[in-house]
Amino acid sequence: MRRGQSNVVGVALLLGTVMLSLAGLTASVGFVVDSNTATADATRVSTDMNRALSPVESTGVHRGRILFSDGQLETAERELRILDDSGIVRTVQVDALRFTSGSRRVTYVAGGIVRGTNDSARMYSQPPITASRDGGVLVVGAAKLNASERAVSSKTGTSTLVRTNVTHARTTLGNGTYRVAVETEATGAWRRYFERQNATTTTRDFDGDGIPSVVAEYSGQRFAYLVVHDMRTEVR
Known part of the structure; x- marks a missing residue:
């Protein structure tokens, strides 16, 4: 009788172990699927932003779409500043278009597209800021x-129309x-x-809002131009 009870207990323990393993596997698969979806969204949004927001190449009305399955697309206040030896020469309210899905982030700001945050971020598309290496010319x-x-949020997939009407002022x-x-x-x-x-780069919070600015100092005397690409963006 004890042997029969031992068999029953052994089977119950085995079934319990199997169920725990299956639960752990299910959770792991769910995590991998969610992670892969967020990564695919970030990749797709990076490409779509690059196509929809192309102010240097565009003049007048331009339309594009940004597609993602799960996340939020929103604007944020951001500024670009130009400084010389005497202080701030120009401040441009460039603002940002930011996509967030879990820990994934894609941000368009000042003509550049960046994936990620802080030191782990990488530049996906470069901004239109150019300088000769040893003095000469700087074009911002x-x-x-x-x-x-x-702000546009989605849990089931969305296609967001982005319309721009671009003008340029130098x-x-x-x-x-x-x-x-x-x-x-x-x-x-x-x-x-910038490096x-x-x-040479440093960081500084100019307006005390908690968002730092990366400050790039160019060596030597330069003849500088500021070209503002005003997009007048509509997100629908």
Whole structure:
């Protein structure tokens, strides 16, 4: 009789172990599926943003779509500043279009697209800021989103229409020693971008809102231009 009870207990323990293993496997599979979906969304949004928001190449009305299955698309206040030896020369309210899905993030700001946050972020599409390596010329292209506040969320998939009406305005800043500051949460990607241009970088919170700016200091005297690409963006 004891042997029969032992068999029953052994089977029950075995079934319990199997059920726990299946539950753990199900949870693991669910996590992998969610992670893969978020990664696929971030990749797709990066590509769609690059196509929909192309202010340097566009003039007039341009339309594009941003597709994602799970996440939120929203605008955020961001500024680009140009400084010389005397202080801030120009401030442009460029703002940002930001997609978030779980821990994944894609942000369009100042004409650049960044995936991720902080030091783990990487530049997906470069901004229109160019400089000769050893003095000469600095051209700061400031892609200005100019959008009314709008947030789009989805748990079942959405296709968001992004409409821009682009104009361009160039200002000559003249000869001097310049720094360019971009307000961003993805400091690592912007720092590496500027350093590849042979600039020295620091971070600074100009307006005390908790969002730092990456400040790039270009060596030598340069003749600088500011080109504002005003997109007047509508997110529908």
